[in-house]
Amino acid sequence: MHRLLDILASGIHDTKNQLFSAESRIAASEAKHQIDLSEVRYAIESAANRLSRTLAAYQLMRHGARLAIVPSIVADLCAEVALVQQHHLANTGITLNIDCQALDDWPLDRDLVTDMLNNAVQNAGRVARREIRLSAIEQGDELILRVEDDGPGFSTIPPTVGTGLIVAEKLAALHRRQNRQGSLHLSNGGPLGGACFELRLP
Amino acid sequence: MTDYSKKRFLVIDDQPQARDALRTVAQTLGAFTVEFASNYQDAIYRIRNNSPDIILCDYMLGEGRSGQQLLEELRRFKLLQDETIFMMVTGEQSYEQVVSAVELVPDDYIIKPFSPDKLLLRLDRIVAKKNFFADYYQEKRKEEYARAIALLEKKRNSEAGRPYRFEILRQQAEVLLASGDSTAAETAYRGILESHDFPWARAGVARALHKQNRLTEARQEIDRAITSTPHFFDAADLKATICMAQGEHAEAQKILDEVAKKTPRNFLRKRLLAEAATLNGDSEVARTVMAEVIAGDTMPGAVSTEDRLALARSHVNAGDKISGERVLVGMREAEVQNLNLAEQASFAALLAICSPEKGKPRFAGLRPALLASDLGTTARLDVMRAALSVTDNELADLHAEQLMAGPEAKKTFSSIRNQYALHGREKDIREIQKQVALKRIRHEEAAPATGD
Numbered sequence: 001m002h003r004l005l006d007i008l009a010s011g012i013h014d015t016k017n018q019l020f021s022a023e024s025r026i027a028a029s030e031a032k033h034q035i036d037l038s039e040v041r042y043a044i045e046s047a048a049n050r051l052s053r054t055l056a057a058y059q060l061m062r063h064g065a066r067l068a069i070v071p072s073i074v075a076d077l078c079a080e081v082a083l084v085q086q087h088h089l090a091n092t093g094i095t096l097n098i099d100c101q102a103l104d105d106w107p108l109d110r111d112l113v114t115d116m117l118n119n120a121v122q123n124a125g126r127v128a129r130r131e132i133r134l135s136a137i138e139q140g141d142e143l144i145l146r147v148e149d150d151g152p153g154f155s156t157i158p159p160t161v162g163t164g165l166i167v168a169e170k171l172a173a174l175h176r177r178q179n180r181q182g183s184l185h186l187s188n189g190g191p192l193g194g195a196c197f198e199l200r201l202p
Numbered sequence: 203m204t205d206y207s208k209k210r211f212l213v214i215d216d217q218p219q220a221r222d223a224l225r226t227v228a229q230t231l232g233a234f235t236v237e238f239a240s241n242y243q244d245a246i247y248r249i250r251n252n253s254p255d256i257i258l259c260d261y262m263l264g265e266g267r268s269g270q271q272l273l274e275e276l277r278r279f280k281l282l283q284d285e286t287i288f289m290m291v292t293g294e295q296s297y298e299q300v301v302s303a304v305e306l307v308p309d310d311y312i313i314k315p316f317s318p319d320k321l322l323l324r325l326d327r328i329v330a331k332k333n334f335f336a337d338y339y340q341e342k343r344k345e346e347y348a349r350a351i352a353l354l355e356k357k358r359n360s361e362a363g364r365p366y367r368f369e370i371l372r373q374q375a376e377v378l379l380a381s382g383d384s385t386a387a388e389t390a391y392r393g394i395l396e397s398h399d400f401p402w403a404r405a406g407v408a409r410a411l412h413k414q415n416r417l418t419e420a421r422q423e424i425d426r427a428i429t430s431t432p433h434f435f436d437a438a439d440l441k442a443t444i445c446m447a448q449g450e451h452a453e454a455q456k457i458l459d460e461v462a463k464k465t466p467r468n469f470l471r472k473r474l475l476a477e478a479a480t481l482n483g484d485s486e487v488a489r490t491v492m493a494e495v496i497a498g499d500t501m502p503g504a505v506s507t508e509d510r511l512a513l514a515r516s517h518v519n520a521g522d523k524i525s526g527e528r529v530l531v532g533m534r535e536a537e538v539q540n541l542n543l544a545e546q547a548s549f550a551a552l553l554a555i556c557s558p559e560k561g562k563p564r565f566a567g568l569r570p571a572l573l574a575s576d577l578g579t580t581a582r583l584d585v586m587r588a589a590l591s592v593t594d595n596e597l598a599d600l601h602a603e604q605l606m607a608g609p610e611a612k613k614t615f616s617s618i619r620n621q622y623a624l625h626g627r628e629k630d631i632r633e634i635q636k637q638v639a640l641k642r643i644r645h646e647e648a649a650p651a652t653g654d
Contacts, residue, residue, distance in 0.1 A: 068298035071368035
C-alpha cells in the first residue's frame with residue numbers, strides 16, 4: 001500500500017545500522033587509544049537523526065502520523081538532550097544549562113519530543129553567544145519544555161518558519177489528552193534575552 | 203552508577219556486524235562477559251541455561267521472528283525474572299508504535315545509532331527503577347498479591363514514586379488481574395485511561411470485562427483498542443477470544459487467520475486459531491494448524507498433553523479416526539499415567555470415539571468420576587460427545603446441561619447442538635436448553651445477576 005514509504009524506511013533502517021556500526025567502532029577506538037572523537041560521533045548521530053526526521057516529515061505530510069505515546073520521565077529526557085549536545089556546544093564555547101522541575105512522568109512521544117528538543121538546541125547553538133537553557137516545568141495540566149538562548153532572537157515575530165518548524169508544530173498538536181492538545185510557541189526576550197522555543201504538552 | 207564489569211551481557215542479533223557493534227558498546231561500558239546469540243532458539247537456550255543480567259536484543263531477528271516475540275515467549279515460560287534487564291535495540295522507528303500499544307513491554311528500547319554513553323544512561327535508569335520496585339517484585343513472584351498491592355500503594359503515595367506513577371498504576375492493574383480480582387482490575391485500568399487513552403490499558407479493561415463475562419462491553423473496548431492501533435496483535439487475540447465466548451466462531455477464526463499470517467511463528471496464536479477453527483467446524487484448518495504447532499514449536503516443554511489431545515480432537519472432527527487413534531496411542535506411557543482428571547476424561551473419550559475397542563473400557567471405567575466431577579469446558583465437550591456415541595444418554599445430558607448452564611454456554615452451544623443433531627437428538631437438546639433457561643430465570647428472580 002505504502003510501497004514508496006516502505007522502500008524509504010528500509011533504506012533508512014539499513015543506513016542507520018551502518019552508522020551504528022561506524023559509531024561503535026569509533027567509540028572503541030576512543031577507549032583503546034584514550035582519544036576524544038566525540039565530534040565525529042556527534043556528526044554521525046546528527047546525520048542519523050536528520051534521516052529519521054526527514055522520514056517522519058515525509059510520513060506526516062503524506063500519510064498523517066501516528067504518535068507513540070509512552071509515559072516518560074521528563075528529567076531523563078532532558079538528560080539525554082544534554083548528553084548529546086552539551087559536549088559539542090562546549091567545544092564552541094556555549095554552555096547548555098538544564099533546569100528540570102517536572103518531577104512526574106508524562107505521557108508523550110519520547111523519541112519525537114527528544115528529537116524536537118535536540119533540534120531546537122542545535123538551532124539555538126547557531127546563534128547563542130554563551131548560554132542556552134533547557135527547562136521543564138509542570139504548569140496547571142500542561143508540561144512546558146523551553147529552549148532559550150542569549151542570541152539576537154528571531155528577526156520577526158511571528159518568525160518566518162521553515163519546514164522543520166511546520167512539522168514540529170504539527171507534531172506538537174498531535175499530542176492530545178481529553179480535549180486538550182499540544183502547541184508550539186516562538187517568542188523573543190526570555191530571561192536570557194534571545195529566542196525562546198516553547199513546547200506545551202497536555 | 204552501577205558497576206557493569208561484573209554483569210553478564212547477552213547480545214541477540216542475527217547480523218554479525220550488528221552483533222559486533224553491540225559487543226563493542228557493551229565492552230566500552232566495562233562489560234567483561236558478553237555472550238552472543240545469533241538466533242531465536244539459541245537465545246532461548248542461553249537464557250534458560252544461565253540467565254544473563256542484561257539482554258540487548260535486536261528487534262528484527264530474521265526467519266519471521268522478532269525480539270518482541272522472544273520477549274513474550276520468555277515471559278510465558280517464566281524465563282525472564284523481573285530483575286533481568288531486557289533492552290530492545292532497533293533501527294526502526296516502527297518499534298515505538300509497538301511498544302506504545304502492547305501490554306508486554308521490555309524495560310526499555312533504544313534506537314540505533316546510539317553512543318555507549320547513551321546506553322549507559324538508559325541502563326542506569328532501568329537499574330534505578332528496578333531498585334525502586336525490588337521488594338514488590340519479590341512479593342509478586344511469590345504470588346503474595348495482597349502484599350504486592352500494599353507495597354505498590356505505598357510507592358504510589360511516595361515522593362520517590364513520582365517518576366513512576368504510570369508504571370505503578372500499570373503494575374497495580376496487572377497484579378489485580380493476576381490475583382483474580384477482575385472488578386478491581388477494571389477500575390484500575392479505567393483510572394489509567396482517564397489520564398491518557400493507552401491501547402494497553404484499553405485492552406486491560408477488555409480483559410477484565412471478559413473475566414467478568416461482560417462480553418458485549420468487553421467486545422466494545424477491545425474494538426476501540428484495535429481501531430486505534432491495528433498492529434496491536436495481542437489485542438486481536440483477545441478480540442478473537444471474546445468472539446469465541448460470544449459464540450461468534452467464524453469471526454474469531456477470520457481475525458486469527460489474518461494475524462497469524464503476519465506472525466507465522468507465533469505458536470500460541472496458532473493454538474488459538476486451531477481452537478477457533480474447531481469451534482467454527484473448520485476441522486481441516488484446525489488439524490493443519492495443530493500439526494504445525496506440534497512440529498514447529500520447538501521450545502522445550504512447549505508442546506503439551508493438551509496440544510496432542512487437541513490434534514487428536516481435530517482428526518476426530520475431520521472424520522479421520524485412524525489419525526486420531528494414532529496420536530492418542532502414540533502418547534508416551536509416562537505422559538498418559540500423569541494425566542489430570544480432565545485430560546484423562548478427554549483421552550478416554552476421544553479414544554472411545556476413534557477406537558471403541560480400545561477406548562470403551564477405559565471410558566466406562568471413568569464413568570463414576572465423570573458423573574461426579576467438575577471438568578473443564580473442553581473435557582466436558584469430549585465426554586458429552588463420547589457418551590452420545592456410546593448412547594450413554596444420562597452422561598451426555600448431564601454434561602450438556604452443565605455446559606449450557608456454565609459461563610461458556612455461548613462458546614459451546616453450536617458444538618453441543620451439532621453433536622446432538624448428529625445422533626438424531628435435536629428435540630432432546632432443545633428440551634435441556636429450555637430447562638436450563640427456566641432454572642436460570644428462577645435463580646435470577648431469587649438474586650439478580652450481573653453481566654450478560
